[in-house]
Amino acid sequence: MRRGMIALMGGALILAGAACGRASETPAQAPKRPPPLPAPETLSSRPAAGPGEKLYIEKCAMCHGPGGMGTGLLARRSDQPLLEKRTDLPADYVVQAARMGIGNMPAIPRGEVSDADLKLIAQHLAKGAKP
Numbered sequence: 001m002r003r004g005m006i007a008l009m010g011g012a013l014i015l016a017g018a019a020c021g022r023a024s025e026t027p028a029q030a031p032k033r034p035p036p037l038p039a040p041e042t043l044s045s046r047p048a049a050g051p052g053e054k055l056y057i058e059k060c061a062m063c064h065g066p067g068g069m070g071t072g073l074l075a076r077r078s079d080q081p082l083l084e085k086r087t088d089l090p091a092d093y094v095v096q097a098a099r100m101g102i103g104n105m106p107a108i109p110r111g112e113v114s115d116a117d118l119k120l121i122a123q124h125l126a127k128g129a130k131p
Helices: 002-020 051-059 069-074 091-100 115-126
Strands: none
Touching: 051 115, 091 115
């Protein structure tokens, strides 16, 4: 009885798949996968990093680095989504955006990044800012 029930259920699944067109789907019809993300940034990839840059890699690059989700969202709003390459980020703005949150980025509490560490990160990001 149990074997018959399993066979019956298996046959129903095959028929359901065929009805949906999935059983006959060929690799050419299968959806394409996105390209793999670049490897995450690590401190070992930047041995000469200064204190603010090290903190940026440790606390921010997982989202704001080349393969991070923050980069994807920022690309919709900015010509240069990589924070380290932007030239329009004054340090005060970076601190305020981090503490208050902005867009899809949540606020970063002091328990996660201290004021002193955030100031170093902000100075690192503002180094390319034009007055």
